[in-house]
Amino acid sequence: VAQFVNGLLESRGDLSLFKDHIRDFLVQSKEFSAQDNKDLYAEEAAAQKERERQRMLSIPGLIAPSEIQDEMVDS
Known part of the structure; x- marks a missing residue:
């Protein structure tokens, strides 16, 4: 990004260089x-x-106790 900004500032006098x-x-x-x-x-x-x-x-009842137990076993 810094290189891009510096290039913009350096090419401010030359329109074709700026466009390039x-x-x-x-x-x-x-x-x-395009890359992952x-x-x-x-x-x-x-x-x-x-x-x-x-x-x-942190919210009681939002997660079933069986799901909490499953997480403890996985850890």
């Missing part, structure tokens, strides 16, 4: 988004899942 820089950034972004990037969000997803589980455990 934008085009290169968009191509690189598209290449990145689930692993970038895996940690956040796991934390969200744990927060949701803790929230459900």
Whole structure:
């Protein structure tokens, strides 16, 4: 991102250079988004899942006791 911003600032006087820089950034972004990037969000997803589980455990009766026992056995 810093490289992109620096490139924008350096090319502010030359319109064709500016357009080329934008085009290169968009191509690189598209290449990145085409890749499987689930692993970038895996940690956040796991934390969200744990927060949701803790929230459900804090409300009595929201989770059946048998499900809680199953979790204890799995751990």
